[in-house]
Amino acid sequence: xxxxxxxxxxxxVGLTLVGIIFLMMIAGIFCTPYDPLAMDMSAKFAGVSFKHxxxxxxxxxxxFSRVLVGVRETMFVSATVVFIGTFVGIIIGxxxxxxxxWVDEILMRINDAVLAFPxxxxxxxxxxxxGGGTHSLIIALGIAFVPSFARIVRGEVLRIRxxxxxxxxxxxxxxxxxxxxxxxxxxxxxxLLSSVLIGFNNAVLAEAGMNYLGMGxxxxxxxxxxxxxxxxxxxxxxxxxxxxxxxxxxxMILGFSLLSDALEKKS
Amino acid sequence: xxxxxxxxxxLILTLLAVSALVFFAFSFIPASPALSKLGTEATAEKIAELxxxxxxxxxxxVRFGEWVAGIVHGDFGxxxxxxxxxxxxxxxxxxxxxxLSVMAILxxxxxxxxxxIYVARKSDSKLDVFFTTVNxxxxxxxxxxxxxxxxxxxxxxxxxxxxxxxxxYKRDFFKCMAYLIFxxxxxxxxxxxxxxxxxxxxxxxxxxxxxxxxAYSRGNRTKAVFYKHVLKNAIIPVITFLGMTxxxxxxxxxxxxxxxxxxxxxxxxxxxxxxxxYPVVEAIILLLATAVVVSNLIVDLLYKKFDPRIHV
Numbered sequence: 001x002x003x004x005x006x007x008x009x010x011x012x013v014g015l016t017l018v019g020i021i022f023l024m025m026i027a028g029i030f031c032t033p034y035d036p037l038a039m040d041m042s043a044k045f046a047g048v049s050f051k052h053x054x055x056x057x058x059x060x061x062x063x064f065s066r067v068l069v070g071v072r073e074t075m076f077v078s079a080t081v082v083f084i085g086t087f088v089g090i091i092i093g094x095x096x097x098x099x100x101x102w103v104d105e106i107l108m109r110i111n112d113a114v115l116a117f118p119x120x121x122x123x124x125x126x127x128x129x130x131g132g133g134t135h136s137l138i139i140a141l142g143i144a145f146v147p148s149f150a151r152i153v154r155g156e157v158l159r160i161r162x163x164x165x166x167x168x169x170x171x172x173x174x175x176x177x178x179x180x181x182x183x184x185x186x187x188x189x190x191x192l193l194s195s196v197l198i199g200f201n202n203a204v205l206a207e208a209g210m211n212y213l214g215m216g217x218x219x220x221x222x223x224x225x226x227x228x229x230x231x232x233x234x235x236x237x238x239x240x241x242x243x244x245x246x247x248x249x250x251x252m253i254l255g256f257s258l259l260s261d262a263l264e265k266k267s
Numbered sequence: 268x269x270x271x272x273x274x275x276x277x278l279i280l281t282l283l284a285v286s287a288l289v290f291f292a293f294s295f296i297p298a299s300p301a302l303s304k305l306g307t308e309a310t311a312e313k314i315a316e317l318x319x320x321x322x323x324x325x326x327x328x329v330r331f332g333e334w335v336a337g338i339v340h341g342d343f344g345x346x347x348x349x350x351x352x353x354x355x356x357x358x359x360x361x362x363x364x365x366x367l368s369v370m371a372i373l374x375x376x377x378x379x380x381x382x383x384i385y386v387a388r389k390s391d392s393k394l395d396v397f398f399t400t401v402n403x404x405x406x407x408x409x410x411x412x413x414x415x416x417x418x419x420x421x422x423x424x425x426x427x428x429x430x431x432x433x434x435x436y437k438r439d440f441f442k443c444m445a446y447l448i449f450x451x452x453x454x455x456x457x458x459x460x461x462x463x464x465x466x467x468x469x470x471x472x473x474x475x476x477x478x479x480x481x482a483y484s485r486g487n488r489t490k491a492v493f494y495k496h497v498l499k500n501a502i503i504p505v506i507t508f509l510g511m512t513x514x515x516x517x518x519x520x521x522x523x524x525x526x527x528x529x530x531x532x533x534x535x536x537x538x539x540x541x542x543x544x545y546p547v548v549e550a551i552i553l554l555l556a557t558a559v560v561v562s563n564l565i566v567d568l569l570y571k572k573f574d575p576r577i578h579v
Contacts, residue, residue, distance in 0.1 A: 118518030
């Protein structure tokens with residue numbers, strides 16, 4: 001009944017939020033109002049004003065500029081992580097789903113074991129091995145994101161593989177590679193779209209969380225999670241230092257989750 | 268019974284696999300712990316001597332065997348940076364993290380079920396849009412940010428608690444609980460709204476099914492149908508979800524402990540990672556993995572209890 005109307009609202013709000021995030025990201029890439037690293041002691045803890053629309057932090061750095069760069073960082077890390085997850089997930093998922101057999105059995109056992117493990121913990125393990133920094137963070141979260149994609153892709157491939165038209169193509173003598181690339185992969189796109197959006201949602205959350213723990217971007221470079229933890233020591237005197245970056249994180253997560261809700265296949 | 272035994276067998280295999288993974292991951296790191304311990308005073312001989320002292324010059328497989336044998340006896344080795352047995356170092360911190368996680372899951376269960384049932388029953392009223400919107404917003408607040416907001420609201424505005432004034436549970440159990448309730452709540456908050464959403468969605472889906480119509484046609488009242496038929500079936504996916512959430516809550520407590528300055532496993536895990544204190548990192552990861560795997564087992568067993576149709 002009003003379910004479709006509901007989805008439409010979700011879609012519009014989600015798209016607006018994600019659109020704003022994209023604009024912020026583009027601003028973060030090309031031009032920020034101030035240098036995000038420039039310290040200005042005269043503007044230390046400056047309040048919200050037209051000059052500094054989100055105020056300044058304990059070093060007098062413009063928070064809005066830092067948030068813009070932080071959004072860029074978060075989006076970059078999330079996009080890379082989701083790309084790794086999807087790419088490797090598609091390979092593992094198609095191989096296991098299409099061919100089956102003992103490879104499937106072994107890979108899926110490992111997959112399920114990794115899936116049962118919280119991604120934060122897994123990422124901390126990988127960072128423990130590789131050391132901190134943005135590159136390790138991307139690798140760590142990338143590994144943590146593979147299993148869920150692999151599982152989704154495998155399920156879908158398993159379903160498509162047994163459909164009549166695949167049997168038909170096989171009778172024509174098409175090779176396995178051709179069947180997979182031409183006839184199966186294009187049909188994964190609807191499932192992948194919504195899981196990529198959910199993946200973005202989780203990636204933003206995980207990235208901000210790991211940065212909050214200080215395991216990603218190293219100071220003085222800005223990132224949303226790091227700004228939260230830096231602002232925590234001054235939370236009682238300058239709460240806005242934490243609230244603005246936090247709200248931007250909430251906005252990103254909300255935007256992606258609304259979009260994925262709206263685009264989910266109707267069941 | 269056979270089912271339980273089979274599950275416990277898989278559990279032991281999984282834990283063995285995890286411990287192997289954790290151990291070998293850390294033994295292939297190029298950076299040597301002896302080097303980082305000695306710092307600038309490192310000479311080739313000193314490193315070799317310290318390696319010998321710590322038993323690092325023996326083959327990896329031998330060390331792995333000894334490590335596993337030690338764990339079976341409750342011995343996780345000796346911390347590089349504290350020079351004390353890891354077991355002794357962690358025992359109190361495990362209790363803190365477990366206390367926090369259990370409180371968080373209790374809060375989730377206690378609050379989300381009544382709220383979810385209320386929202387599901389009000390789903391055709393005008394309030395529905397309001398509930399859904401608020402729920403969606405709360406779901407999007409990561410626990411570390413809600414933790415900061417909670418410190419702000421309860422610490423600065425209401426003056427109910429002082430952030431950082433953690434009291435050890437050994438000194439005063441109730442004061443400790445009174446402090447931990449705030450971090451536990453901030454871990455629980457997004458989980459609550461997820462359970463509410465899930466409970467509402469499944470209840471609505473169940474309410475469309477034939478058996479519900481039959482129940483109505485027999486003359487039952489709406490309330491009776493909801494509690495006796497709809498809820499009973501709608502609760503099964505929620506239980507699975509809660510089980511999966513427990514793992515998330517344990518992982519989430521690592522982050523939230525930092526927000527509230529709770530000296531649990533989270534803080535020592537982070538300092539050990541940056542200090543390259545591998546025995547401690549290995550022990551904590553293995554302990555948390557055990558907690559996750561055991562909670563998954565409990566969920567599987569509960570699941571079977573709630574839905575006798577499940578056979579494995």
